[in-house]
Amino acid sequence: MPLTDIELGLTEEEKSIRDVTHRFAEEVLRPAGRALDRLPDPAQVIAPDSILWEVFEKYHALEISRLATDNEMDPVAKARLMAIVNEELSWGDVGLAISLGLCSFHIPWIEQSGVPELIERYCSPDRPTIGCWALTEPDHGSDTVGLTEPHFHDPSIKANCVARKDGDDYVISGQKAAWVSNGSIADMIVLFCTVDQNQGFAGGGAFLVPSDLPGVVRPKPLDKIGQRSLNQGEIFFEDVRVPASYMVVGPEFYSLALETMLAHANAAMGQLFVGVARAALEHAIAYSKERIQGGKPIAEHQSVKARLF
Numbered sequence: 001m002p003l004t005d006i007e008l009g010l011t012e013e014e015k016s017i018r019d020v021t022h023r024f025a026e027e028v029l030r031p032a033g034r035a036l037d038r039l040p041d042p043a044q045v046i047a048p049d050s051i052l053w054e055v056f057e058k059y060h061a062l063e064i065s066r067l068a069t070d071n072e073m074d075p076v077a078k079a080r081l082m083a084i085v086n087e088e089l090s091w092g093d094v095g096l097a098i099s100l101g102l103c104s105f106h107i108p109w110i111e112q113s114g115v116p117e118l119i120e121r122y123c124s125p126d127r128p129t130i131g132c133w134a135l136t137e138p139d140h141g142s143d144t145v146g147l148t149e150p151h152f153h154d155p156s157i158k159a160n161c162v163a164r165k166d167g168d169d170y171v172i173s174g175q176k177a178a179w180v181s182n183g184s185i186a187d188m189i190v191l192f193c194t195v196d197q198n199q200g201f202a203g204g205g206a207f208l209v210p211s212d213l214p215g216v217v218r219p220k221p222l223d224k225i226g227q228r229s230l231n232q233g234e235i236f237f238e239d240v241r242v243p244a245s246y247m248v249v250g251p252e253f254y255s256l257a258l259e260t261m262l263a264h265a266n267a268a269m270g271q272l273f274v275g276v277a278r279a280a281l282e283h284a285i286a287y288s289k290e291r292i293q294g295g296k297p298i299a300e301h302q303s304v305k306a307r308l309f
């Protein structure tokens with residue numbers, strides 16, 4: 001049992017999934033994350049010869065990659081397993097954990113759409129595709145998520161990305177933020193954008209936008225000082241035309257859909273960064289035993305000991 005393993009009530013199945021995930025995190029994610037972190041150009045992280053694709057392939061070979069989209073599992077059992085898996089993956093590398101976690105983000109939305117050609121192309125477990133959630137905008141970060149704030153309903157605050165109805169289609173124009181995780185590599189973009197500008201951000205909708213549609217432009221991945229293994233990149237929509245059936249949520253239920261997504265995303269972030277904190281503590285403890293100062297390991301000095309144990 002690792003030093004920081006304080007959860008004593010796990011079932012045998014949970015322990016076994018935790019151990020498989022931990023092994024994957026240790027043997028695949030940790031070294032890959034380190035290698036990707038050292039690449040000078042974020043374009044190299046997603047280049048065809050990048051180790052990133054090997055990580056995706058190995059992840060998709062594991063049962064845990066299908067956990068988030070398992071509709072048969074008891075919801076409480078699934079929520080517990082998701083927490084365990086998220087924590088272990090991010091213990092290995094949080095950038096990759098976020099990227100892998102978002103891989104199947106589009107699947108439930110596509111299933112909800114019931115559009116056969118999308119289900120056929122994007123939901124087959126034999127041909128995994130990559131999803132992303134494009135919500136925030138260059139001029140609007142918190143603005144797009146503050147659904148309990150008065151500004152959320154303020155039509156004078158103008159969105160950067162808008163969809164307008166045109167016959168049987170929607171035409172999407174504008175831009176999403178450079179912070180969209182998997183933004184440059186996603187096959188399917190789950191786009192949350194403004195539909196009814198009279199309602200401000202509350203008048204949004206959720207769209208399924210295949211990233212190879214004409215007018216979807218993704219110039220370059222974001223260059224960051226941290227989490228370099230997590231691809232992020234801006235997405236431009238230059239009058240992208242999608243059938244009305246690709247809109248899965250309209251303004252009527254937009255706030256509810258957003259709130260539901262935020263509940264999931266925020267819980268996942270908490271779980272992921274517990275894994276990061278655990279990894280940091282383990283590193284610190286190991287170093288404190290190895291580093292000798294004043295003739296003994298620093299772990300034996302009172303103030304270091306008090307902070308670590």
Ligand SMILES: Cc1cc2nc3c(=O)[nH]c(=O)nc-3n(C[C@H](O)[C@H](O)[C@H](O)COP(=O)(O)OP(=O)(O)OC[C@H]3O[C@@H](n4cnc5c(N)ncnc54)[C@H](O)[C@@H]3O)c2cc1C
Pocket residue numbers: 132133134135136137140141142143145146149177179180181182227
């Ligand atoms: C690692 C990472 C992954 C991400 N992944 C995605 C993704 O997959 N998809 C996506 O769409 N976006 C993504 N984002 C963007 C993320 O959702 C935004 O960073 C977040 O919503 C905050 O927006 P902002 O960075 O523009 O900060 P701002 O909104 O500019 O906020 C700056 C500061 O002001 C405060 N503030 C803002 N508004 C208010 C207010 N009304 N009242 C009080 N305080 C306020 C904030 O709390 C914050 O401290 C990601 C970001 C990161 C860092």
